[in-house]
Amino acid sequence: MKFYILQLVILIPLLLKAQEKEYNSAYVKTNKFTTGTLITPYADDEAVPLIIFIMDAGTVNRDGNDRMSKSDTFKKLSIKLAKKGIASFRYDKRLFTMDKFNIKEHEISFDDFIEDAKATIDYFKQNSKYTNIIVAGHGQGSLIGMVAAKDRADAFISLAGNGQSIDFVILDQLSRQAPGLDKSAAIAFADLRKYGKASSFDPALGSIFRYDLQPFMKSWMKYDPAEELSKLEIPILLIQGEKDIQVGLTEAEILQSKTPNAKQQIIPKMNHIFRAIEGGRMENHKSYNESWREIMPQFIDSITTFVTQLNVQD
Helix, strand or coil, X not given: CHHHHHHHHHHHHHHHHHHHCCEEEEEEEEECCEEEEXXXXXXXXXXXXXEEEECCCCCCXXXXXXXXXXXXXXXXXXXXXXXXXXXXXXXXXXXXXXXXXXXXXXXCXXXXXXXXXXXXXXXXXXXXXXXXXXXXXXXXXXXXXXXHHCCCCCEEEEECCCCCCHHHHHHHHXXXXXXXXXXXXXXXXXXXXXXXXXXXXXXXXXHHHCHHHHHHHHHHHCCCHHHHHHCCCCCEEEEEECCCCCXXXXXXXXXXXXXXXXXXXXXXXXXXXXXXXXXXXXXXXXXXXCCCCCCXXXXXXXXXXXXXXXXXXX
């Protein structure tokens, strides 16, 4: 019995070490503004596909968390994919290095995000160990990714991406959630397009039209996602959840209408952060801060199948 216990004591650390080596992790800097985490399959002697994940709007970090919530969505997803033989890189947007470089909010442009995404794609293209480089953008990151992917990436995945420009998306949301404010917002957006600034709007819209944010909004709203997506001549996968309370199914339909050859996957019960929601809005909101929830297997399978088939097509 003592010998058996001794064997277990020796074996447990070895088992733990083996579990830790299910994937490799490394910090990578792709330009002076952009640092992220590269996750690769543990047995990566052969070339593997690489997915570059671009995060949603706001101060969402590389793991998919912000100041108010912790879901660890992209951290979990990267590990799941590595175990299926797919490498991934996820990074913090330039927002996280603003203070370091003394960049003010009004100096940030949507085009800066696109340039950082392009630099990231170019960085990994120089490495021949990847069979394909796939860009996958979540929410706002979908638009960033589709613009950056043109003439650079081998494939593109839109994860809950909008089909309309951001001004029309906001107007649609306001018309449903705050009737009346949409009219004030429409005037402000029109002024922003015509004059480069908006000065007359309802104070309740300050989070959208405050002075320091207006340059960024102007640079963002000039892009039409459906039009940008139609410019891509690479395989495209559109994924949308039926329980997404941030991006509606109509946005996915708009994207699909402009790219009929794109593969589309509408996943029942899935919300914006790829979790299954059985109940209503309360459960949906709570899930954003419940990192213990597993990512839906159907979502992971959709990405894995799409990426794997790229190699077959090649």
